[in-house]
């Protein structure tokens with residue numbers, strides 16, 4: 513296979529990606545593309561960004577050899593501990609980058625969307641640390657499910673904008689945030705929390721998340737002196753998955769992407785246009801998005817990002833699904849074996865591993881991207 517390029521100049525990853533938005537957004541998107549293309553090579557910007565990743569976010573995160581889980585599964589399992597990033601998930605890697613970029617644009621307000629609340633919290637943190645104001649659009653159903661994180665955003669000085677339209681979930685919050693952005697295009701930056709949306713957002717989120725794979729590669733070589741056989745990541749938009757996959761995409765490692773069975777856009781969807789980009793989406797015969805019912809709010813999104821769609825279509829990543837019940841079982845199993853509380857999203861990656869217990873060779877090396885911690889999901893898990 514020829515080398516895979518995840519930073520194409522065109523903004524298209526194969527047939528996926530691009531810019532399918534209202535022309536009202538073109539000036540802001542073109543400006544963003546220009547500024548981002550410059551900043552990603554700017555030494556001063558990168559130094560500041562890496563400084564925040566180190567002393568504010570707490571990087572590098574450890575690559576933990578999970579010995580109990582390894583014995584149980586029957587191979588060597590490592591967990592990349594993104595749950596230890598300040599705020600409790602990988603989201604802060606991206607929000608710090610985009611908030612710094614917003615300052616360069618001279619804009620004073622950040623808006624974003626959130627589902628499980630992790631992106632909302634991570635954005636409010638970065639905005640507070642860097643002195644910008646912040647509005648977080650959140651579906652009313654997600655606000656009920658993730659009360660603690662909604663309160664955290666407020667404590668951090670962010671304003672929560674409840675979104676009632678549609679089903680009151682993540683995709684509705686994204687739509688509402690886009691409308692607000694169009695109206696306030698000169699004063700505010702829309703910080704998209706994952707590798708979704710029109711160009712340059714998918715590339716930008718992937719750029720700020722690539723630190724995960726960069727560190728993992730060095731750490732696994734230090735600890736095992738070889739590449740992993742498999743890398744497993746959960747995902748909706750795909751930012752934590754692309755974050756770790758991109759460092760290995762041109763190696764022989766098997767890359768496994770686990771989506772929620774109740775929102776399985778790769779396994780049960782098809783290509784279409786959604787929220788500004790061409791990508792895999794769960795759609796009905798009219799091209800409208802179908803309802804999703806994943807309990808992990810962060811996975812409850814009907815589309816994948818364009819890079820994930822591209823790698824899937826190429827056959828470079830394998831898609832697997834895990835349902836709500838299996839995810840909760842994996843939560844309990846991980847707590848029992850390792851004393852770690854994974855986020856329900858992360859539990860999807862762990863559930864795939866647990867389902868395949870006993871099927872790997874003893875020597876096989878597997879890395880799971882442990883995308884976040886599960887404190888936010890305690891109520892949901894205890895109710896089941």
Ligand SMILES: *Cc1c(COP(=O)(O)O)cnc(C)c1O
Nearest residue numbers: 706747748749750751752857884
């Ligand atoms: C947001 C989130 C995800 C899903 O988002 P991606 O962009 O697909 O990574 C997964 N795990 C956790 C802990 C999250 O907070």
